[in-house]
Amino acid sequence: MRIVIGEGSCGIAAGAQKVYDALAPLLENTGARLGITGCIGMCFLEPIVDIYEKGLLLKRLVRVTPDDAAAIADAVKSDDLSPLDRLAITDEDKSFLDRQTRIALRHCGVIDPEDLNAYLDVDGYKALDKVLHTMSQDDVIAEIKTSGLAGRGGAGFPTWFKWNAAKNAAGDEKYLICNADEGDPGAFMDRAVIESDPHLLIEGMLIAAYAIGAKEAFVYVRAEYPLAIVRLQKAIADATAKGYLGDNILGTDFCCRLRIKAGAGAFVCGEETALIESLEGSRGMPRLKPPFPAEKGYENKPSNINNVETFANVSWIILNGGEAFAAMGTETSKGTKVFALTGKIKRGGLVEIPMGLTLRDVIFNIGGGIRENKRFKAVQLGGPSGGCIPEALLDTVIDYKALSATGAIMGSGGMVVMDETTCMVNMARFFLDFTTKESCGKCVHCRIGTKRMYEILTRITEGEGRPGDIELLEELCDAIRSGALCGLGQTAPNPVLTTIKYFRDEYEAHINEKRCPAGECAALRTYTINKDACRGCTLCAKKCPVGAITGAVKEPHAIDADKCIKCGQCKTVCRFGAVEVR
């Protein structure tokens, strides 16, 4: 028997390592092997323990704690797993994975990311072998072209085109760069791939390096991903030792070195030209385009940059053929896409689905809908560069074009679900706060423009909005979109534009009626006590930090609105639901 614990960063954060440490001594001399795997993708069920026999998953245990270790060890020893049924995943939760189509994530949560042999066991490096021994550079590019693979970092630019441009660019010295500076709030697709299947990334990159003629490759990974860096380092060392990396790879003339560059945490370094600046050791600030990196990139040499997920699809395409990949998806968007489903969703985690499913499929069918049976309000796609999509557009298909038409973007895969308690103005404010802080400071529109937008949004949420603020926001959005230097600035207005487009009434309620329809903006909330429901228990009055609540024992209490700081303590402690918020 093999016991495998999901140890991605998220699993570890949920206590997977503690479960491992508790189980390890108990399983000694039982014949059962204890191992790890990467991210299984079901954040809502972590920590997860899988029990395999002869490669077959016998049981998947979820939300396991170290206290369950003894029971697991006993069951393993006695060969009777039925006592563990209380920990077993439900059929409904299982559907979260069953309804996905996994290509980029195909080994995630299945193999041991720290073991090269585990990767080789699942046909690892076979695509590289095929490419190096049977295909020309043009053959590879043609196969990718057939597949229709487009950049998964968000922009959706055809991958083959970039590879071809880099291949055709003049010069012998060319560079391949993997953008693993995943910075969107709520996005963790790339981290999961690197932590769970680092060799898949390396293999994809080697095929790309071969195709464009690069002998040097970099993975630019954010420093906030220490586990990803450690696992990638080990993978590079192992692959180099076994001849998959370095000189004369697999006995051919193809040589390629791969290095890791840890980014220092600037969001803008996810922008390709800023990433190159950072890679060169300069301050991460975007360059003017053209020239594009394919012409003048790293050290002014032709360079190609792709995102982690893009590379993660490459070996599958080589092994299964571009046509098989292109068979999935829509007219304009081929293959699958990975999303990090988060927010007010019942089942959050990593979701890989073929293009062409609808947002409703992902959120309700796979994600199980909204937590606590609240009402769905909107979903934010593409992080700070993206936009929100309201309920009326839930049947939009996942496709670059269709999503852009809504004002949102496909983005790198962040999918944040919001319910009726989310204030859309405050949500836009959150993203503008992010961009204001993450702007590199170079261009006026982004540096100052987003700051001004943030200030206007802040005053609206604080009840200080003025008539004309919506129009002023729209004017600034327009100016920043056309005036900002790079993608970060140009797309920064999107969360504001889409919330105004779909939730203008919420903005108006804040400005004109000084009311937050979602009840999220504290400055606009009023707390009152329902006299009929209040039993006069005095608990709220005792808890109120500013003494705003008065009333005699067993008499209805009242809140002094002038003193109330809207902290919500009274509502939290009231056992009779007497505190009402408006």
Added chain:
Amino acid sequence: MSDMIRFKINEKEIACEKGTSILDAAKANGIEIPNLCYLKDLSPYGACGMCLVEAANSPKLLRACSAKAADGMEIFTDSERVVKARRVALELLMSDHSGDCVGPCKLNCPAHTDCQKYLAQIAEKDYEGAVATIKDKVPLPASIGRVCPHPCETACRRRHVEEPISIAYLKAFAADKVLASGNHVLGEQSAPTGKTVGIVGGGPAGLTAAYQLALKGHKVTVYDKMPKMGGMLRYGIPEYRLPKAVLDQEIAEIASLGVELINGCALGKNITLADIREKHDAVLIANGAWKSASIRCPGEELEGVFGGIDFLREIALGGKPAIGKKTAIVGGGNTAMDACRSAVRLGAEEVSVVYRRTRAEMPAEDIEIKEAEEEGVLFRFLTNPAEIIGEDGRVKAVKLQVMRLGEPDDRGRRAPVPVEGEFITLELDSIIIAAGQKNDPAGFEDLPTTKWGTIVADEHNFRTELEGVFAAGDATNKGASIAIAAIAEANEAARHIDAYLAGIELPYHEPVVSEKELSPEMFDREKAPRAVMPQRPAEERRNDFTEINYGFSEEQAVAEAKRCLSCGCHDYGECKLIQYADAYCIDCKRLKGEHHPGFRETRLVSIERDQGKCILCGLCVRVCEDQAKKGILGLVGRGFHTVVKPEFHDAAVIAACKDCHLCADNCPTGALKII
């Protein structure tokens, strides 16, 4: 020639070499595309967003600094969309720009005299330079320096440290110095134009316009009804404040420019407006406001009742008005002070000032009130004449209504309210009503007047209804004000007359300037008290009309001038940012929000950086790196709070700065200053 590109900018055919940026191609063809972060020898940077241009059939605006010209392109550099984008870029920049283009002294001076500049010149003992600076706006500096109620000092920020700079007296000091030297500092005079201008009125406005127009090469004639030139400076301000010998010297300097001065020539009496129009290509009416206003009090017709300015004029003309031993002056303004102190000097034994509010509300200068008190003037606050009582047709007493202060009015001044039934009677030989001036429209029947009897003139170009006739100063619109206001109008009127004579109409627009928000740390300075004007003792000076002030010593003046905080930007005039802001008529405060704290970065030995004025164009960083080959500067921090600093706080790096000043030379704003 296959490497040549042909395209259009603003529908003009342009040819350039392949690889040329739109901005460079435009520049080579005389089309300026605005930019703040571009420098020809550096690679394009694209930060400022000013060079955005529109290309036909392109949904996106292009950055002209980096976008290369391509065959068949059609570029528009000033389309509505482009202008709007640039305006927003400028408004964003200005919303985070913390600095004063000009000091509050200059802004608050109606004539916008460059006080900061002449104070610096005085501090350097460059008195001729200082006078030249002043005369650019005020051709009578020794006179105005003595009498001006100095709005500049009211605005002076030094008051937040301890007291404002004594700007007006410093002006007089510099002018006196130069007059005493026998040198004459006059503006540069252009060649004669052959045009002539007739000016009605030889007061501060008329003389200022005469000076400015004479410098422009026009032949100017000033017509004045009084025996001598100077207007209210001569006939409204007592000798003890402004010795007429000083005024005479300054008028003589103006006359030396070839200005013809005709006195004793009253309009409507000795000459008509039509005559003057006939004789000259343009006319300026600046005849002032010469009638004393009435207080509509019974008994005003009695003998022994004087109008304030009439009283002062009589003295100036050498007369000795019969005011007797006891007199009262009604009013709380500067004319009332001039009148009461003149009355003391005429030998009156009891001089009272009757004012219906309290001392705090008096419009007169505080120093004047203080000096009047020293000279023995009595103040009867919260009283107002109800009736002037006569005997045999002559003033015998005044019945004063006792007042109290009521609720503040719109301007915050508390209105006086009569206390029912409470009166005081004051025995008097005479009473002087100094309650303001009125206009006399006699002689201007051809011109429309306001309900106050003033001439209607355009507020911006000073034209009247009559072709070629302009009007300025106390005679127009809102009527009497202070001399410097009349001078300010005269300067502007002269500019418009000069343009009129050249057949041009000058457009009007309020110049856009940046003003700093005040913060306490700006005034955290070592205290240095304001210079005290040396003065004759009160008991001596009250006996005669000799000037009461001795004037500053040089030592005093230089020290006083050095107290200036130099609020205005050293780069105003060169600053590209404000030039664009002005050209695009932007509203600096429309997008107001949080701004950089504006601290001064002084770690480099010879360069001081005002972070509040830095627009992060990166030019200093890039010239230091690419041209000076030093790379001392870098951008620090992220997002809105990004700043430029010498890198790594490393003394060795800072020591590498070799005073090449390339950074400051290329800074488009006043953020960098060579020290």
